[in-house]
Amino acid sequence: MKKLLLSIFFTYFIGQLQAQQCGTETPLTYQLAPPSSMAQNMRTTGTTYFVPLKVHFITKSDGSKDVAFDELNLAQQISEMNQTFSNMNIRFYKVGDVNIIAEDDYYNNDVSLKENEITQNHFEPKTINLYYSKNVLGRIAYTRLPPTTVFNSLPSSRIYNVIFQSYSASNNTLIHEMGHFFGLLHTFGPGNCAYKTNELANGSNCSTTGDRICDTPADPVSGVIDNLIGCRITKVNIGTCEYVGTDLDANGQAYSPLNNNFMSYFPVDCKTSFTNGQYEAMRNTAFYQRYYLLKCQQTHFLLLEDKLICEEYIDEEGYITTECYEDIVADKEYTSNYQIIIQNHIVDNGKNLILKAEQEVILKPGFEVVPGGNLEAKIVESCVPQPIQNNNGQRSTRAVVEANQVHQYQEFNIYPNPARTQITVSYQVDNINQSVFITLSDVSGQTIKKLFNQASLDTGHYQQTFDIKALKSGVYFLTLQVDDRKTTKRLIVIK
Incomplete structure (x- = not known):
């Protein structure tokens, strides 16, 4: 009997110390995106939209990291996220290879303090840029809710198209942050740690308080500030995911929050789902503030x-x-x-x-x-x-349609492509005394061969032919570096 009581006490005590580490700011005045007829059509027709992800790994200057996270872990996180967001008719896909940002200063310190510098040099517009690092705002992850109004530069905004996540974050942390990215608040409402919800347990004010979604019951589970672990979660039994709080709302009614919702502050292992109302809110956001990400x-x-x-x-x-x-x-x-x-x-x-x-x-x-x-x-x-x-x-x-554009010549071209035995590379040098390097790499980013290295070239258009008979069939990448500027093109080899 003593062992049983000790076990119950220990489980409850650990639940009291469970730390929530979401760093996304959720303003008290935030409003959900307005209803969209296209969002309703998306739900009724089951049309799938594709959303691009550009992934960046922040590492030490030598390319290493002292955490066990690699592209297999990344693949698992994206796969689980796609399973969850399939109910929203969205499929995320990774664009290109993972971009390695090898910089000790970024890796060893809080990347939120270097966000502007990082995104200025490593950012893909019209794409969700996902950055992994060791220290993210002293927490696990953060992103930003979409702006309440749409503006012309939103698709290329380096503020509103980023998610920063710690290598140590769990798989459903990315799902939680993606919920914020598509406009969801925490289930207890705006604010972060220690915020007390104003939503009533009977749901009568559910559309104007709390998370503004009516199929997520009023949730009193936020936390208290703890100088040692940050936001300390209380009122939850971590062993059973049960809400054990006794708080009453303004009417004196007891709360009955969802314990399995991705946007709650319940322990990580408890969270497994979104509600239909949350999916609908994210669809509305997708077509209102995140329209530029959706690919048909x-x-x-x-x-x-x-x-x-x-x-x-x-x-x-x-x-x-x-x-x-x-x-x-x-x-x-x-x-x-x-x-x-x-x-x-x-x-x-x-x-x-x-x-x-x-x-x-x-x-x-x-x-x-x-x-x-x-x-x-x-x-x-x-x-x-x-x-x-x-x-x-x-x-x-x-629908915005630009004038017809056909590009007859690019600054950096590979011809033929696909190729079998040899390729011709053409490129432009804009200034005098520029250094030029051309390297060939495989799909993993490993350099296969340095094709060309010239310390000083004058202004002009250049063409060079390279033998590729030794290459096997597959996809490769050619990188042209002119001084500090790099451009990479895909090469397909067919035997």
């Missing part, structure tokens, strides 16, 4: 060469997979949420080819449209309309 196309990158098509697409796990196959590139529309490249192809008389990409369409040498053939190449904005304000102050939507 599963194809990320498309290369068309003769009858060969190489496609990068987002797989079921949220990762980009490359596949090459043969098809007839004629009388067909091709779309990509990033880039389309076409080379060594002729659009014959009477044939139509339509290319639509959100980033760029590149026509390379060897591409030709004969008389009677038709090419339509467009740069298009996301399939999701941008919310704007009309003259009456009422919300409306418009």
Whole structure:
């Protein structure tokens, strides 16, 4: 009997000391995004939208870190997040390789103090930038709620498109922060540690207080300030996830909070779900303040060469997979949420080819449209309309489409691509006495060969040919460095 009582006391005591380490600021005046007809349509039709993630690992200057977290851990976190957000019809995918930020000063200190410097040099616009580091605001993670109004520079804002997370954070910490990113408050309401909810247990003021969502019951579980561990959570039995508090609301009614909600301050292992109301609130935010992140196309990158098509697409796990196959590139529309490249192809008389990409369409040498053939190449904005304000102050939507743009020449090109035996690299040097380096690496980022190293080149356009017979079939990367500026291009090798 004594052992049982001791066990119960110990479990309850540990629950009293459970620390909550979310660093996201949640203003008292914050309001949820307004209802969206597109969000309702997203729910009823089951349409899946794709959201890009650019991942950054902050390490010591030598590239090492003294924590056990690698890309396998990252893959698991993204996979679990995709399982959770599948109910919201969103799938996250990782763009490119993990960017390594090797800097002792960032790694050993609170990265929140260096956020502006870090994001100024390592940031991808129109993307959720996810930074992992050792010390994040003295806590586990933080992000920022979306702004209450939409502004033109929001897609490229370095403030509103970042999540910082500790390597030591649990898998569902990322889910919790992504909830904030898409507009959710903590279940007890705005504020952080020691905030006491004003929401009544009977739910009569649920839409204006607490988290402003009515299928999450009033939650009194926040915490108290502890000088040793930060925000100390009370009123929870960590062993059973049971709420054991005795607080009463303003009407004298007892609380009955959810103990399994991702946005609560219940212990990490207790949290497993969002409510339908929370999913709906996040959908509204996605179409109002986060519209620029939503991609309708599963194809990320498309290369068309003769009858060969190489496609990068987002797989079921949220990762980009490359596949090459043969098809007839004629009388067909091709779309990509990033880039389309076409080379060594002729659009014959009477044939139509339509290319639509959100980033760029590149026509390379060897591409030709004969008389009677038709090419339509467009740069298009996301399939999701941008919310704007009309003259009456009422919300409306418009699809933003730029003028047709076809890029005939890029500053750094690889030709042919895909390639079999050799490649030609062309690039531009804008100033005199610039150092130029060209390196070849594999998909893991490991350097295979240094192809070119010249300490001083004058202004001009350069072309160089390199032998790649020794390379196996697969995806590689060529990096051009001109002085301190680096540009990386994808190379596909087919044997």
